[in-house]
Amino acid sequence: MLYQYKALSRTGASLSGEMEAANRATVLEDLHQLGHFPIEVKELNGGPGKGRKSSSFFSGMPSSRQITLFTRELGMLLKAGLPLHQALVFLERDAESKSLGRLVGRIGNEIGSGKSLHEALEMQGDAFPLIYSKMVRVAEASGTLETVLERIAQGREKAQKLKSTALSEILYPCLLIVMAIAAVTVMLTFVVPRFKDMISNAGTQIPDQARFVIGASDWLLANWQYLLGGIAAVVLTIAVTWPKIRGEVQTLLLRVPFIGSIIQMNLTIRFCRTLGMLLENGVDLPAAMKLVSDVIGNKPAAAAIDQSYDALRKGRSFLDPLSQSGLFPPVLINMLRVGEETGSLASSLLHMAEVFEEKLERTVERTFTIFEPVIILLVSGIIAFIIVSILSAVISINDLAI
Template sequence: MARFRYKALNVSGRLLEGTMDAVSSKDVLRELDKAGFTPVSAHPVGTGDSRSWKERLTPDPKPAEITAFTLDLAMLLKGGVSLDEALVILTQMETRRWLVKLVRSLHTELSSGQSFSAVLETHPTLFPPLYVKMVEVAEMSGRLEEALTSIAAERQRIENLSKRLVSAIAYPAFLGIAAVGVLFFVLLYIIPQFEGAIQGFRDRIDGSALFVFELSEGLRAVSGYILPTLIGLLVVGLLSKRLLVGRSLGMEILSRLPFTRRLVTYTLTLTFCRTLSILLANGVDISTSLRLIGGISRVPRSAGTIDAILADVRQGTRLSQALSQRPLLPAHVVQMLRVGEESGRLSESAARVSLFYEAKLDAALARFTAVLGPVLMMSVSVLIGWLIISIMTALMSINDLLI
């Protein structure tokens, strides 16, 4: 047995934390559920990292590689191959060492009598709880191949969505970085070339031009700290990505900016409805579905709201009613989910909402890129133009004084 630290909600919706001894986190969640609590999470208490330094420095496999493994496994199962034989075949087909090692580990643990979902649960960084739960339900219903195909398709959709989000932000970010680079270059290398010409005339030149020269002097005074500062910020960013598990610093920033807040709302609605639809269609109960959705949400403060909704549902409140009482989804989305809930087709209604919001998100990303790119270009042009005009004004003022 191992010790697990858990989080759960009581009947009043209050968050409780504690520890429990169990064989796996699944057993902890099951015991909490039997006790009348709403399980939120269960993680092993730190027992030290037994990995070698080489393993620690080796980057984790990319999500797309796990998706490809899932799809290959589903295709083999669809061809009539047993799960045990499929894992053996994958070890023979694969050339990537990490994947061969992973599949062999899965095969060994599966051969010891464990279920496939229990085997996957021992690799939480590669197979998240949502993945494991869908496999667990599929094993009970004998639909493992269908579940793996559904998982692979959904992961591919999420990966494509992530690529679109990154692409939409990458171009404006590149322009912003380029603008800052040009500004630094002008202030550090161009402006100093004209300082000799204004010596003795500083009190007579225009205030805007004087500000440019003083800014250049101040920046050169701290130029030795610029590179170390940038490296430090990069290191802090990488560490925060590793340490802030379950949180997204980028999403936190985007949710606070007025021109990207709507994108975050669309992303949250799409993720909630699409995941709910898939889980319900694969036989996962509504309480477990909400718990898993709360676990994958990266939108700030949404996980706590989903936990509160889950507590309401566990007390007998209908999902649509619980959603209407919390600021999570737009009102018309809640209404559409209410219609599906009343007709017994909640999964289908959630799927329709997700398709609608996927289209809205694509359109919003296109508008965001189309507007922000030119705005940044104009800002860079105005900035460089202001620097040039300031310098020329100062030189012309000196020339007039000399004449």
């Protein structure tokens, strides 16, 4: 099979190319033997279902929460003095799901056949992110596996808690918006048409407000299928062109009030947490920067980190490109400069991640606390406008009859 790879040399130079191998693990092993640090290995001509699979319910892979739980429990068992293979046997037997049990069993089989833990993890597809396996590799070399596993679990737990908090805050406003659209649609398609004939046949002049509401109702009843088709076409177009327009959309969202600041803080947390954990566990700064660029999940931020990586390779400070990008707060840049000068860069990054996590939680809570009454007032205003417009027309008819 043909595989495409990206790696870093011992000097920090970026390498890429293609390699024929029986499987992905062989490519990783060959790169390790050459002294390179693998960043990404993708199968180019594999058959369906081969290569790295996404971790999801439909793929039969454990969830991210289950992987975090596995990491935490494995670290605890190793810290208690159990051998790695025996700890994996216990975790396979007590796994909370069949998918997790199968995954742990596969890891145990690879360990039993002579593979190291990081090699076994790399063979499990996307269940374990590349940063995860690289940190385990460094931990195995330094003899600090149980400590590093606990740190990985702690970092994943914080990220998942932050994500859960944000989703819970967003859920209620989104539900309000959906209910608002449903309420207005029902008013225009079922309520307004009941009064239309009576108002139109009364022979009186229809007030402008009522005429507008009736016109909107008529348009919706006549064109609802085209409206649904247009929405579906827009969604499909976005889905198809997303890889091409993702960077532009992400750049645009960063400029939106409230939303932009939330995205910026989330990027800051991910950058600080990931880079800090890599540095704390022995990964050198150039390799760590390259890994962060690959997993940050935001094209503008990835471009800024790539520029920072290039500056680092040329012997300049990696903080200048980050500062010039405008994506990271000045307080972060200043703190990291101090950490760079004092040799405490990893601890500075992790401290700033904690600071911005607390700030993001407060910002999300306050932002959506403001949005909720605004949405309610807006929906109430629209429905009240429809009702008052129709009632004013009905009242004018009754006045004429009197």
